[in-house]
Amino acid sequence: MKNRLKVLRAERDWTQADLANALQVSRQTANAIEKGKFDPSLPLAFKIARLFNLTVEDIFIDDEKT
């Protein structure tokens, strides 16, 4: 699943380690989600959305819709 995490993170000048720490996941997991290699669970997706004050749909793009 594609996402806008890299852009959102860059806008805030956060490193992947900062993001991983805020989400309480490993840097490997933050990196895998950002690269679209791993789809987060619904609770983690909502946690990411809350962190950026956005909705899940604002961050994650449904591949089947594109």
Place this chain on the structure above:
Amino acid sequence: MNDIKHDDMDCTQQNKTQLLSLALWTLAWVASTALLRFGAEYIWDYHPAYSISALITHLALGFAMIMVNVKHLANLDELQRKITMDAMGITLGVGLIAGIAYEQLEDIKLITFEPEISHLIMIMGITYILSILIGNGKYK
């Protein structure tokens, strides 16, 4: 730069602490296995009371190791848990398939020696390590 909340102990540090704890309990269990096997032969000359004590210690340490492993799994993040659970599933499958096939080898006279459980444990150990490495490589 927007401020971001930092925890005192991040996820990686927590995992390292838990892995160290798991390694120590596993080491204690392995030591108790050696004590159970070789203690009876070389230290207490198969005295039943000592052997039973060593067996109880061995089982108790094994149970503790399982509980530490369960706690370790529960504290992993979702990707790490997926990688670990995938590796465990593959290891269980390989262990079952290889174990049954290996056991049959003697029955169908393809090998002349009796199959050893230690060989199966080695195969499972190698399978688990390889599965973890491949899993981690996949999500790098």
